Amino acid sequence: MVRVDGDMSAQARIESGPDASGALVVNVIGEIDISNADTLGSALEAVVADSTDVLALDLSALDFLDSSGLAMLLRIAGRARSVEVRNPTNVVRRIIEATGLDTVLRIAP
Numbered sequence: 001m002v003r004v005d006g007d008m009s010a011q012a013r014i015e016s017g018p019d020a021s022g023a024l025v026v027n028v029i030g031e032i033d034i035s036n037a038d039t040l041g042s043a044l045e046a047v048v049a050d051s052t053d054v055l056a057l058d059l060s061a062l063d064f065l066d067s068s069g070l071a072m073l074l075r076i077a078g079r080a081r082s083v084e085v086r087n088p089t090n091v092v093r094r095i096i097e098a099t100g101l102d103t104v105l106r107i108a109p
Contacts, residue, residue, distance in 0.1 A: 010036045010064070016047045023054040025086070029061040032069030041072040048079055055080035057105070060087035065095055077104055084108045 012030035019025045026047060032040060048055055057073065065073075077083040085107045088096065096102050 012036055012040050012062075014040070014043060014047065019056065021054075023056050023084075024048065025056040025058055027058040027061065031064035032062065032072065033064065033066045034068040037066075037068040037072045040069075041075060044072070044076045045079070048076060053080065054082045054084075056084045056086050056108075058086045059089065059092050062089060062092050065092050070095065070099065070101065073105060074101065 010031040010033040012028065012032055014029070015027040017025060024047075026044065028040075028044075055077070057076075083105060085096065085105045088107060093107060096105050096107065
């Protein structure tokens, strides 16, 4: 688990491990905004560095995401052959779909 606290108020942490199929699952928990997106992105890059084949981002506990957080997720997604977003909260789902990025950050059914 990696915990990232921004200089202001956003707090986030990540937990990772393989699922039954062998895909790397990264749980992103908390909030991502401009105050912690770069630090969280660096932590995520370290986690996915060795597993760039299939990446699953579990966003079931991500409460807030601004444009800097979305950009950071896109950078991480660019490192994997296949990316799947699992269980996004309603707010996060709406942001991904409204921006048209659900073609890159594919939302699992």
